[in-house]
Amino acid sequence: LTIALLSDFGTRDVFVGVMKGVIAQIAPRARLIDLTHDIPPGDVRTAAFRLWQAGPFMPRGTIFLAVVDPGVGSERAAVAVSTDRFTCVGPDNGLFTYLLAQAGGARAVEIRSDAAQAERGSSTFHGRDIFAPAAARLASGAGLAELGPAVRELKRLAYPRLELLGQVTDPSSVRGEILLSDHFGNLITSIGVLRYTRDALRLEPWIPECPGTRLPLAGLAVRLGSMDIPIVRTYSDVPRGSPLAYVGSTGLLEVGVNGGRAIDLFQTVTGAEVLLRLAKQRG
Amino acid sequence: LTIALLSDFGTRDVFVGVMKGVIAQIAPRARLIDLTHDIPPGDVRTAAFRLWQAGPFMPRGTIFLAVVDPGVGSERAAVAVSTDRFTCVGPDNGLFTYLLAQAGGARAVEIRSDAAQAERGSSTFHGRDIFAPAAARLASGAGLAELGPAVRELKRLAYPRLELLGQVTDPSSVRGEILLSDHFGNLITSIGVLRYTRDALRLEPWIPECPGTRLPLAGLAVRLGSMDIPIVRTYSDVPRGSPLAYVGSTGLLEVGVNGGRAIDLFQTVTGAEVLLRLAKQRG
């Protein structure tokens, strides 16, 4: 069984190694895959999005052990959530909101430490004392119910901004936002796109609020700041140094620069408005 | 068997991957856990502390392969040290001082390369040529004595500063120092604390020089620079932006800032004096 780890612990300290040591003692045969430990400290939303990105590519049955936990030590619960495709273990702060949208049949429990464990445990490193042991117990065969009592409602993050402008049957544009950037300086938008073909672009409902619509391609452009950016297939379809919009590897529209960094060119930040302008608007 | 790796090699080069390749050839079934490879270059003391932090959470029998080695190529010995709980492999420069205090029955040998190996080996990458092969041989069943002759005395680091001020039977305060910071900017002190309860704080002898005493809680505060910092259970017990002192996940007093970074607020450095002031002092 695979345990996929994600945190904001960084790699300078031994936090991650210690969690792996704890897991190795309880579930010595589990396969561990690091998703990332470089989530900006306390940034639950970026973490939730990263989990969403990785979800479809992990083996069936993967246990996602995610710890981005600005509320550690406060009253937020520790939870484990099981679905028909994977299981999540971490703090109940919305971390799994987008990932859980990928699967059905979610059942959640609150992880209860026994008294002895709670006595020994620290108030600041639940990754080591609560989440890693719970994930490891599940990986070695424990049932969800053994971890604690059922939970009715989980905390949820808001979905990213995404709306059709104009008439519903004949929209003029789609308004989204910049979700985050990647290592190459590309800007990832909230606009989900199923496929970009010769003459159309099909919006993909990657989140419940996202419209699923087929749009004629002619004249389509992405507007970010004061710039209109052409939608193309890949970097080399525009000259070096020029911006482009394209369907990224997770099915979201992204803005990049061929041979450069969009985040530097646009000086933009997470949350900035981005418009997908439809053909008519120009006519 | 688990080999836990720690070094100052960083992750930009292929040093760490090459050590793992060497291990895989000798001990293909060993489980590898990276503790960290981001120790500041040559900082043996930070490395020693990180090993101490990880020690209690690694599986019994773990082989700690640690390479922070400012004296590579000079006359310092290569050693392997076996205890009743784990084994250490690395340069004899004090790296294992604090970790070894966690276990009993230490026996040490000097790792001798055979002549052919020494001829092939480099003078600057003992991690690849000496330490990784030795750790892998131990992981695949070799006995300590097969690596080389017994060593009587190991190099040792000094223990961090930690002393009771005032009368022994009635101390007025505890003087320690800032050991290092973590990824979140928290400052970790040398003051060991077993447990912080409603009405008392029990000092924990984490190192031999550390006093083991039960102190009344009333009026306790940590003094760092010119600031008195309240001792609380966790971040959310103080307002956002305020400093707090708390028992960290390894049982040492730490100084943090709720929603912020103590290292930025205090502009302090490793080695700075920190005082745990006891109640009477205020009376």
Added chain:
Amino acid sequence: LTIALLSDFGTRDVFVGVMKGVIAQIAPRARLIDLTHDIPPGDVRTAAFRLWQAGPFMPRGTIFLAVVDPGVGSERAAVAVSTDRFTCVGPDNGLFTYLLAQAGGARAVEIRSDAAQAERGSSTFHGRDIFAPAAARLASGAGLAELGPAVRELKRLAYPRLELLGQVTDPSSVRGEILLSDHFGNLITSIGVLRYTRDALRLEPWIPECPGTRLPLAGLAVRLGSMDIPIVRTYSDVPRGSPLAYVGSTGLLEVGVNGGRAIDLFQTVTGAEVLLRLAKQRG
């Protein structure tokens, strides 16, 4: 079987974790070793050199899965290359040039995605959609020919600059260049050296263009910028703060500073000329 991964994906995103998830589904028993994911974005030459460094230390049969791919989405081919010691999977952009010089009997195929896979795949993340699945299929027993049709010619990088100056039978110096720096700020040159002994230094033909010659040691020095640097065995052979040249762990002459960083002292960049001056020149 071992899959050794190298990329310029960084560790902030989940790109690497996603590749590992894909591999785990196809080849659940493969051992994964990360060489590095911190290659400067798009820097194929540095990546090629890192692969060359790691090559000799990986288990026989290792599959090198390397993705540094500034031309992703353009017409460059995806290739798999099998030799008598290892296999390479990645873009056909010269990435494996130096690594392949370490082995014989190379056979290459172009990786062809089937139509369904190509339809689903993204235009920007071939690591996930093409290279990781191909490496995993090879690791789980597929033959090279199952991936696609044979390729006659692979793209190749130029070899680093390296030439003997003066008369061939009696050279006055060797001219090379700075290839790259490492985590410790050492500068790695293109001058290959088999072994440095008491009275001679034997140049090693690490690349075909490199001369293989035995040079008398007396008066030898490395010239970088305007400074003559003594050739010694290891850091501690020069005073703290002084530069030194030495045979690095991969058999190339390196320039370092005892207790310091050569890259800061020399303010030099990749490609800078370095001269190995022979004794006579001084007479």
